[in-house]
Amino acid sequence: MAQNDISSTSQVQSIFDDFLKYRHQNKMDKALESLNEASEIAENNEDAKLLLDTYHQYSRIYLEEGDRETALFYWDRASILLKDLSYPFGNAFHKYLEACIRFDEGNNFQALKLLEESRTLSNNRNLGNNILLLEGYIYSNIEKYEEAKTNLNALIVNSDDKERPYLATKANIQLAKISRIQDDLEDGIMHSKAALELSQKYSYYKEIKAANQLLSDIYEKTASYEESLFYRKNLEQIKDSLFNIDKVKLEAKTADKIRFDHQMNEINKLTAKNEELSESKNRSEITAILTSAFLTIISLLAVSLFRNNQIKLKTNDLLYTKNKELELARDAAVSAMEAKTNFLSTVTHELRTPLYAVTGLTHLLLEENPADHQKEHLKSLKFSGDYLLNFINDILQINKIDADKLEPLNIEFKLEKVLADVVDSLQQNANENNTKLILDYDSNIPKQLLGDPLKLSQIFMNLVGNALKFTKEGKVEVIAKLLRKEEDQVTLYFEVKDNGIGISEEQQMHIFDSFEQGSVQINREYGGTGLGLTIVKSLLGLFDSKIHLESEVGHGSSFFFEMNLKLDNNTLEEIAFELNPEEFNFKGLHVLVVEDNKINQVITKKMLSKKEITCDIANNGNEAIDLAKANTYDAILMDIHMPGISGEEATRQIRKFDMEIPIIALTAISLDDSLDSFYQAGCNDVVTKPFKPEVFYQKIGENIFRKKTGGVV
Incomplete structure (x- = not known):
């Protein structure tokens, strides 16, 4: 008996080896005949x-040949x-086949999940390699090309004992397809x-x-x-020889016969079972009717659940694909925004250096x-330089806001x-527009507040500057009132x-957008960048405040907002102390100018010598550290x-041996610069280049003479 079992196992193994060879060579009729022999x-x-x-x-094999209905019949x-078997490999292969069916339907996501389940049920090497191949196809479908190539390259050097050359062939073909998609044509030719x-060595006709x-x-x-034509002719010969009509007819006839025989066998089994039940006297006709009705209902429910599940699986895959597309679109948009931000930052920063020479x-x-x-x-040149400087400052400000580089x-x-x-x-x-500019300040507003005076100043510079631009021989009022304390x-x-001049209702809808000034005529007549109100809106957003507008054409405009500010209850009332620029006695002062640009050195030195x-x-x-020592x-x-080393680092080094000397940062501030970092490094003040001469002298005077009079105040 044992001898017969060994003989039977050897015979079956030989039949399955023949089946694999015929399947690889696309000889479907012989492959099916081998399977039929094994099933008998x-x-x-x-x-x-x-x-x-x-x-x-x-x-x-029916699924590979496109006969989905028959494939599902055998599955x-x-x-x-499987319900009555304890067979781990059988369960694993069943999951793998289900993944193939889902992949054939286009349900990539569900197929991947089933392959993972299959892998955990069996460590069979051949099954594992086939799982790798199918995963490679799925990753290609969902455009995860690097993961696909990892799987496929592993199959090129596989040591499978049953399908080594076939798996390597399939992997090379898929890698060639990926290379063609990625325009890596040299790699595509190599894999093809x-x-x-x-495939020629082992007669894999499809491959x-x-x-x-x-x-x-x-x-x-x-x-x-020429090379393309050579392989195109090969294709024509293949169609005329290996894939001829007679061969297809023969394979189809064999497949149909085997499928018919199996299905008839199933029908005969069911008929025999039905006759056996009919002969039973222990079941009443009512029971049979109820059973039939129950089975019909269950069948309908099963079909409904199956269809719903199919719809769900397709929806999951569609959502997965769409989510990936949205992620790619989002990443592209973020990259484009970062590129734009970096470009504008670089341009505005580089423009400041030559502009310093022009204005200076x-x-x-x-x-x-x-x-x-x-x-x-010269006055025209100065006006153009100032205009260009304001434009650059506005672009840098918008760029910082867009890049989330500003914090209050x-x-x-x-405040006053x-x-x-x-x-x-x-x-x-x-005065140039014959316009009255009035500050209406509520005396009940507390003297000491906590907030960001620089950004508040920017907000009002833009709002007031904008109002003056569009008001000739009129009045502009700046109002500050206490609402609640x-x-x-x-x-x-x-x-x-x-x-x-006021703003029309239509223009009010877009007035806070970048580069918007109401109309082309207004832009030509009054000039400007159209960025001022955009900056105001964005800066107020940092304080959780919102700008409002009321306007009527010919009757003026009103921009208003509310803002919450913290009280500084810990600050003692200070003695009023202001230094007047006219009172600064610069004569005899000796300073160190740290500057790598030769033109800027000449201009700064000349401006200093004007004040002796x-x-x-x-x-x-x-050099700055050495000279300071x-x-x-x-x-x-x-x-x-x-x-x-940067100016910040040089300042830190100087502060190690001199904590008293005033250090004023002169810089063309870029996107990544932070005023806070300058102060943290040890700077006493900051002047942005290109600077106005009066601001330059004011900052020097304030810092030097504040230090000298600090003991008195």
Whole structure:
């Protein structure tokens, strides 16, 4: 008996080896005949495991040939057998086949999940390699090309004892397809030729055709038309010989006969069972009717559940694909935004250096009593430089807001002084337009507040500057009122209103968008960048506040908002102490100028000499440290962006041996710069290049003389 079992097992193994060879060579008729022989042995020996294996292979080969209905028929038969079997490999292969069916439906996501389940049920090497191949196809479908290539490259060097060359051939073909998609045509040709060599050696007819098709397409894409034509002719010969009509008819006839025989066998079994039940006297006719009705209902429910499950699986795959597309679109948009932000930051920063030379030299020439005809040209040049500087500053500001580089400060400041400074600085603009500029400040507003005076100043500079631009011979009012006062904060109302040209309702809808000024005519007549109100809106957003607008054409406009500010209850009332620029006695001061740009060195030195200030020049941070150690200076003017060590690092090093000397940062602030970082490094103040001469002198005077008078105040 044992001898017969061994003989039977050996015979079955030989039959399955023949089946694999015929399947690989696309000889479907012979492959099916081999399976039919194995299934007869299984039925005769009542070997359920062997019968399950044959059903699985039937299902697989019909699925590969596109006969989905028959494939499902055999898969269902296998499902029934599995219920009464303890067969880990059979369960694993069943899951793998189900993954193949889901993949054929287009349900990539569900197929991957089933393959993972299959892998955990059996460590069979051949099954594991087939799982790798199917995963490679699925990853290709969902555009995870790197994961696909990892699987496929592993199969090229596989050591499978049953399908080594076949798996390597299939892997090379899929890698060639991926290379063609990624425009790596050299790699595509290499993998296609490797596949062609293997498929010709082992007579894999389908793969011979696929490899020739790939080579023809890729060579055509590289404009190698002779090579493309060669493989195109190979394809025609294949169609005339290996894939002829007679062969297809024979295979179809064999497949139909085997399928018919199996299905008739199932019908005969069911008929016999039905007759057996009919002869039973222990079942009443009513029971049979109820059973039939129950089975019908269950069948309908099963069909409904199956369809719903199919819809769910397809929806999951569709959502997965769409989510990936959205992720790719999002990443592309983020990359584009980052590229735009970095580009604008670089451009605005680089423009500041030559602009410093333009504005600085213009100022110096105007100071040297030019002829009247020269003075007119120099004033025009100065106006153009100032306009360009404002434009660059606006773009940098918007860029910082877009890149989330701005955060509001929370420091002590005097609100009335901030607003008064804005009004004073724009008073000249108002006088040129014969416009009254008035500050209406509520005296009930607490003196000491916590907030960000710089950003508040920017908000009002833009709002007031905008109002003055569009108001001729009229009035502009800046209003600050106390609405509510609580224990630790106040709510303030701010308004900037004018009686200028006004804004139409249609224009009000877009007035806060970037580069919008209402109309082309307004832009031509009044000039400007159209960024001011966009900056205001964005800066107020940092304070959780919102700008509002009321306007009527010909009757002016009103911009208003509310803002919550913290009270500074810990600050003692300070003695009023202001330094007047006219009172600064610069004569005899000696400072260190740290600047790597030669033109900037000349301009800064010239501007200092105008006030009888002498200076030494350091070309970089290291020179600055050495000079600061060896000499005594009244102040250091420190450029931040320099080759070698930066101005920030040089400031840190100087602070290690001199904590008293005033250090003023002179810098063309870029996107990544932070005023906080300058102060943290040890700078006393910051002047942004290109700077206005009056601001330059004011900062030098304030820092040097505040230090000298600090003990008195």
